Amino acid sequence: MTDLSTPTTALPSSGPPTIRAVRVEVVTGPDAGSHLRGVSERIVIGTHRTADLVLTDKTVSRFHLELVIEGDAVHIRDLGSKNGTLLDGVELESARLRGATILSIGQTELRVDLLGEAVAIALAPQEQFGGLVGASSLMRITFERLSQSARRATHVLIEGERGTGKDLAAAALHDLSPRRDAPLDVIDCNMAALEVEAMLFGRGLQPGALERCHGGTLVLDEVGNLARNTQRMLVRALEDRAVRRADTQQDADVRIIALSRRNLRIDVNTDRFLPDLFELLATSRIRLPPLRERLEDIPLLVARFIGAEASRASAQLQTAESLDQLRSGPWPGNVRELRAYVEQALAGETPAAETEPPLVDANLPLRSARERWVRYFERTYVADLLERTGGNVSAAAACAGVDRVYLHRMITRTGLRAQLSRDRK
Numbered sequence: 555m556t557d558l559s560t561p562t563t564a565l566p567s568s569g570p571p572t573i574r575a576v577r578v579e580v581v582t583g584p585d586a587g588s589h590l591r592g593v594s595e596r597i598v599i600g601t602h603r604t605a606d607l608v609l610t611d612k613t614v615s616r617f618h619l620e621l622v623i624e625g626d627a628v629h630i631r632d633l634g635s636k637n638g639t640l641l642d643g644v645e646l647e648s649a650r651l652r653g654a655t656i657l658s659i660g661q662t663e664l665r666v667d668l669l670g671e672a673v674a675i676a677l678a679p680q681e682q683f684g685g686l687v688g689a690s691s692l693m694r695i696t697f698e699r700l701s702q703s704a705r706r707a708t709h710v711l712i713e714g715e716r717g718t719g720k721d722l723a724a725a726a727l728h729d730l731s732p733r734r735d736a737p738l739d740v741i742d743c744n745m746a747a748l749e750v751e752a753m754l755f756g757r758g759l760q761p762g763a764l765e766r767c768h769g770g771t772l773v774l775d776e777v778g779n780l781a782r783n784t785q786r787m788l789v790r791a792l793e794d795r796a797v798r799r800a801d802t803q804q805d806a807d808v809r810i811i812a813l814s815r816r817n818l819r820i821d822v823n824t825d826r827f828l829p830d831l832f833e834l835l836a837t838s839r840i841r842l843p844p845l846r847e848r849l850e851d852i853p854l855l856v857a858r859f860i861g862a863e864a865s866r867a868s869a870q871l872q873t874a875e876s877l878d879q880l881r882s883g884p885w886p887g888n889v890r891e892l893r894a895y896v897e898q899a900l901a902g903e904t905p906a907a908e909t910e911p912p913l914v915d916a917n918l919p920l921r922s923a924r925e926r927w928v929r930y931f932e933r934t935y936v937a938d939l940l941e942r943t944g945g946n947v948s949a950a951a952a953c954a955g956v957d958r959v960y961l962h963r964m965i966t967r968t969g970l971r972a973q974l975s976r977d978r979k
Contacts, residue, residue: 571691572672573623583662584611593673597621598633598819599664604833613637613660616829617819621666627652628668634820635659648920684726686719687858690848696840703838704730709792709810711777711835713817714842717890720813721775723842727811728771736770739763743774747781755787756799764797764806777812777835778821785828792834810835845888846926849881855889856880859896867900882968884929933968936961 576597579589590597590607599607602616609618615635622629631648632639639646640658657664678697681689688694703710704727712720721740728738741753741763756762763772774780780788791797795807812835821827845852856877860868870876885891936950943949947965951958 571675573675575669575671575673576621576623576628577667577669578607579665581663581665585609585662595623602829609662611660611662614662615823617823618659628666634823684729685722687855688848688851689854690850692843692848693851696842699840700727703727703840706838708837709835710838710840711812712840712842713814715844715888716815717888718842718844719889720842724773724811724813733770733809737767738771739767740773740775743776743779747784751784755797759800764791764808765804767808768805769807771809771811774810774812776814778814778816778818778827785831789828789831789834845885845892852880853877855892856896859893863900871896871899884926886926932964936964936968
């Protein structure tokens with residue numbers, strides 16, 4: 555299986571991005587002596603045959619843990635395994651490690667070493683893929699992998715948070731594929747199970763989407779919400795390239811593009827998602843990065859949303875001060891939220907500030923989820939502090955028990971500098 559995921563942190567924009575090689579060796583356990591030398595941003599270890607390092611230890615989960623290479627460190631994340639991942643006898647959900655490390659999973663011990671050699675990562679020459687836009691290294695890596703996937707005939711799994719553009723990526727994959735002239739349909743898997751089954755497989759004399767899209771592409775939005783029985787029926791249909799309706803077999807040679815906000819490997823471990831269906835769909839697996847990981851793309855995105863409109867509002871949105879403020883936002887709704895913000899500003903409305911704390915999303919790495927809450931807390935706390943002190947930074951710093959210079963940095967980081975300036979006028 556080809557893993558076309560992207561790293562969790564933005565790569566440097568100067569010079570060609572590279573990735574460090576990593577070596578994983580089984581030190582003890584049923585698979586002692588086995589090893590893997592990987593040159594990929596993400597390496598998955600488990601007993602499922604699509605894992606990068608496949609183990610036979612029955613106490614290890616199908617997809618037990620994931621190694622993400624981030625610069626000169628390895629980020630380790632447990633994928634909801636049954637028996638956990640231990641470091642020095644302490645169970646962890648995620649950790650960032652720099653040196654050689656021994657991990658315990660089930661009855662197996664692994665040694666993880668980040669090697670000195672680095673390999674260049676291919677970048678797409680363009681700053682757009684269909685309706686997706688981005689000039690950052692992270693997005694150009696994603697565009698290159700989407701382009702590779704478009705040329706293949708395999709099914710695709712696109713994972714990413716809400717508002718990252720999974721639907722745009724799916725549409726572009728179809729438009730740039732050899733199936734571009736054949737039908738394209740979309741099924742929302744959030745609906746009731748019987749309704750989804752009828753829409754997929756048909757009912758009586760009414761053909762379903764699999765049959766109607768014969769030769770074309772079917773997009774399954776939030777595929778992780780499919781009922782187990784529907785998943786089994788889908789596996790059979792994809793393997794047979796046919797469906798049964800009205801006691802007859804109908805051809806259904808369809809390319810599936812599956813979209814998911816959740817990490818389906820975790821769902822496989824918890825028996826929410828069939829391993830066989832995951833294997834079929836994730837032949838190519840692509841992760842769309844959230845906006846917070848590619849903040850350098852915000853000026854380009856804002857310019858794209860504004861288009862040719864020339865107005866005071868559009869000019870104000872593109873000032874250095876305004877762009878700095880936008881880059882400091884948490885953007886839990888990602889590009890979709892940014893677009894709504896820009897459209898509100900262009901319409902002369904005051905864009906709604908985030909007043910509710912961000913949702914706790916267990917699909918995010920612990921660090922990312924914590925950082926989202928910290929950003930929300932800092933902005934809310936500092937805004938309230940400045941309001942209480944009438945914008946007097948010295949008084950606000952005294953109330954908070956911090957140095958005035960430190961508070962000035964927080965004001966800039968939280969995007970409240972412009973508001974403070976306006977309050978002083």
